[in-house]
Amino acid sequence: MEKTLDTFEIGDIGVVKRVGGEGNIKRRLFDMGITPSAEVLMRKRAPLGDPIEITIRGYELTLRKTEAACVTMEVKG
Amino acid sequence: MKRFALAGNPNCGKTTLFNGLTGSTAHVGNWPGVTVDKRDGVYKKTPEPVAIVDLPGIYSLSPYTPEEIIARNYILDEKPDCVINIVDATNLERNLYLTTQILEIDVPMVIALNMMDEVEKAGDKIDAELLSSRLGVPVVKISALKENGLKDLMETAYAASLQVRVGKTVLEASSLAHLIGDVRIALKGQGVKDPLFHAVKLVENDSIETAMHKETVPMIDEFKATFEDDVFGDDFEALVADARYKYISEYFAPALSKKKREKFAMSRSDKADKVLTHKVWGIPIFLAILFAIFHLTFSEDFLYLGAIFKLPTLEDLGLLTEEGDPINYGVRLLACIYDGAIMSPGVIINNLWNNMIVGELFGWLGGLVEGSSMAPWAIGLINNGIFDGIASVLSFLPPILVLFLFFSILEDSGYMARIAFILDRMFRRFGLSGRAFMPMIMGFGCSVPAMINTRTLADDKERTATVRVIPFFSCGAKLPILTAVAGAIVAYFGIGNADAITFGMYVLGIVTAIVAVLLMRSTTLKGETPPFIMELPAYHAPQFKNLMAHLWDKTKHFVKKAFTIILASTIVIWFLTHFSFNWHFLEDEAINESILAGVAQLVQPLFTPLGFGSQLGQYGWVFVVAAVAGLIAKENVIATFATLASCLVAMANLNIGGLDIAAEEGIDAVQAMILATGISVPALIAFIAFNMTTIPCFAAVGTAKAELGDKKRFSGTLIFWITASYVVAAMVYTIGSWWWTTFIWAAVAAAATCYIIFRNKRAAKIKAV
Numbered sequence: 001m002e003k004t005l006d007t008f009e010i011g012d013i014g015v016v017k018r019v020g021g022e023g024n025i026k027r028r029l030f031d032m033g034i035t036p037s038a039e040v041l042m043r044k045r046a047p048l049g050d051p052i053e054i055t056i057r058g059y060e061l062t063l064r065k066t067e068a069a070c071v072t073m074e075v076k077g
Numbered sequence: 078m079k080r081f082a083l084a085g086n087p088n089c090g091k092t093t094l095f096n097g098l099t100g101s102t103a104h105v106g107n108w109p110g111v112t113v114d115k116r117d118g119v120y121k122k123t124p125e126p127v128a129i130v131d132l133p134g135i136y137s138l139s140p141y142t143p144e145e146i147i148a149r150n151y152i153l154d155e156k157p158d159c160v161i162n163i164v165d166a167t168n169l170e171r172n173l174y175l176t177t178q179i180l181e182i183d184v185p186m187v188i189a190l191n192m193m194d195e196v197e198k199a200g201d202k203i204d205a206e207l208l209s210s211r212l213g214v215p216v217v218k219i220s221a222l223k224e225n226g227l228k229d230l231m232e233t234a235y236a237a238s239l240q241v242r243v244g245k246t247v248l249e250a251s252s253l254a255h256l257i258g259d260v261r262i263a264l265k266g267q268g269v270k271d272p273l274f275h276a277v278k279l280v281e282n283d284s285i286e287t288a289m290h291k292e293t294v295p296m297i298d299e300f301k302a303t304f305e306d307d308v309f310g311d312d313f314e315a316l317v318a319d320a321r322y323k324y325i326s327e328y329f330a331p332a333l334s335k336k337k338r339e340k341f342a343m344s345r346s347d348k349a350d351k352v353l354t355h356k357v358w359g360i361p362i363f364l365a366i367l368f369a370i371f372h373l374t375f376s377e378d379f380l381y382l383g384a385i386f387k388l389p390t391l392e393d394l395g396l397l398t399e400e401g402d403p404i405n406y407g408v409r410l411l412a413c414i415y416d417g418a419i420m421s422p423g424v425i426i427n428n429l430w431n432n433m434i435v436g437e438l439f440g441w442l443g444g445l446v447e448g449s450s451m452a453p454w455a456i457g458l459i460n461n462g463i464f465d466g467i468a469s470v471l472s473f474l475p476p477i478l479v480l481f482l483f484f485s486i487l488e489d490s491g492y493m494a495r496i497a498f499i500l501d502r503m504f505r506r507f508g509l510s511g512r513a514f515m516p517m518i519m520g521f522g523c524s525v526p527a528m529i530n531t532r533t534l535a536d537d538k539e540r541t542a543t544v545r546v547i548p549f550f551s552c553g554a555k556l557p558i559l560t561a562v563a564g565a566i567v568a569y570f571g572i573g574n575a576d577a578i579t580f581g582m583y584v585l586g587i588v589t590a591i592v593a594v595l596l597m598r599s600t601t602l603k604g605e606t607p608p609f610i611m612e613l614p615a616y617h618a619p620q621f622k623n624l625m626a627h628l629w630d631k632t633k634h635f636v637k638k639a640f641t642i643i644l645a646s647t648i649v650i651w652f653l654t655h656f657s658f659n660w661h662f663l664e665d666e667a668i669n670e671s672i673l674a675g676v677a678q679l680v681q682p683l684f685t686p687l688g689f690g691s692q693l694g695q696y697g698w699v700f701v702v703a704a705v706a707g708l709i710a711k712e713n714v715i716a717t718f719a720t721l722a723s724c725l726v727a728m729a730n731l732n733i734g735g736l737d738i739a740a741e742e743g744i745d746a747v748q749a750m751i752l753a754t755g756i757s758v759p760a761l762i763a764f765i766a767f768n769m770t771t772i773p774c775f776a777a778v779g780t781a782k783a784e785l786g787d788k789k790r791f792s793g794t795l796i797f798w799i800t801a802s803y804v805v806a807a808m809v810y811t812i813g814s815w816w817w818t819t820f821i822w823a824a825v826a827a828a829a830t831c832y833i834i835f836r837n838k839r840a841a842k843i844k845a846v
Binding site: 013019035046050059060064 | 136137139141167168169170171174314315318319322323341346347350354355356357359360494497498499500501502503505608609610611612613614615
């Protein structure tokens, strides 16, 4: 099943399919390792609901929901 | 001398390695045009001494952040003799991403595989030889923290620097290889240096490169037209990034053999985060940490022991003379630590520094000058102008350093990133990111370290907006103005509550800051809310050596400023207050004949809308002079009150009853000035508001200038401060005096808001078309 990263529930694991978004946001996502076939674990939401924290390539990354919405994921069971 | 550059991701241990290599030889300077630190030092154990340059921590050589552009330009243009790329071995994949980009530049390169101790502790192994043969550059295992392998690293780097290395790309294994190869040959034909690096960037559509090689772009587009990719289409930036990571996971990642364990295992850091960024407890814990920092730095009643146990004061113990001075040296020392309450560490350090060291030193120097046979004006200049000026600036050092120490601990431990994570949501509303919080809150302590801390903000406009509003977070030195004036209002007019007035002024400052940020972000500093895609580094115990290096840097920075711009400014103000227009030297008491007083009388009408202008009559200029004196240091406002009040009393033959003008805290001095000028309550409050929001002290202005870099931005900032304080004070005065003016202000604000929204909408429309 495909969905964007911002709609992930805590504990969900998925694989990056596509990355969209405007120039610098997309580039930044790539540079931080969010590229197709990378595995992502949704770790938590900030106390105020946004941003979110994910684990990718063995480290913790935080990004806003608006930015996470640029990342299309394939959910793993 | 050979130059080696240190490049690597943020948090890969670059600073630790730098300090380990250079020891005490490091010095800090600003990069030309950009306000990111470039640090360099010297390593002496190689056959010839080597200069080590510490580049900013970066994730990529993309053209989007100032740090990345600096690092990239340094390596390309300044061509160091060797690049030491530090790779965090605990986070191999992402760190090697930058490595694959540096590899493309024709420069000797060595990889320092850092944090090997942690990798081994986790039971993992890294095959450095395999990595080295696949990357084609030497790989040295080190632990910067334990200073293991540094000698080996430097010897390898030195050997590498004697050879020539031609750039190499991992994209050779990808479908782009042909395209890049063609562009590289074309660039090489034009005699471009580092043709491979530029070729890759041009294929990526990198904005800096396409501007640099305009003529070549059509040719590249032609090449590209023949290229087709089924996943990415013609998104070459995505293609390149993807190819790099694919190559890394395929060829480099196998060098790491992990002890069998779960893929997304909980680390110690994750467990700490379970509490520290908890959904419910995250914010209260953060507030508690913040409170603790301020308590430890500024509280004169440590842990409230004095209030809880009703400890006796030094006076109760009979340790003070009748004048309130300590009876002997031992008691003076004790007074730095205890007076009815145990003081917090920050206050103790402050007292020891100011009362025992700076006070003593300048007291002694002042005595020497006083006893000499110099002309009175020279004595005055040296003692009151130069010495007092330096002493007042140096007196800021302890709170700045203590506050900085705490914030460095938060930064080094990794908690600062979590604060940004927790608060980002709130700050986005104002067009800022969560990272802007820390510098703002530091402003309550002192604007100087707060402004320096804005360096953690990536976005330039966000940074400028933050620097500008920091003074509105009323600092420690403004508190005496608040207590004196509020105290006098309560004592003289018998209305209100001093604490409520003080608290209200703090709130006013915060509200002004919020409004100002909103206003700037929608007018002069317009821009997208900067993206917030940030690593949450694993928690580390902060390194004592690193913290001390940080503090030493700050101290040098600050002292240098104290002896240059700030000293010059205090001397100028001294001249203006101690000389009359016909060039006569004036005693302190005759300040009303000074040039400054003359100018103040001239500009006095300007302050009429603020309540302390022409309506105060003959002696009204004193408030103007006090505000100007506050530009040196806000403590001066109250000191000037005392001086001016005694002049006024003498000149106007006031009957001040039992008031003691020289009394500490200045409440009585302010009362005398109320008596002399007949100033009203709203005007007094407007006076506080003006001082709180106007141009801060010289130390803060100097820091703002250094941090903003750009001259135009800096002059804009000065105008912003003047305008903000004038508007805020005028609003306070008019609304306080005539309640119905509220409607006028509301109407003006509404009109301004509508105008800005309308203008922005139209601008957006034009842009869309």
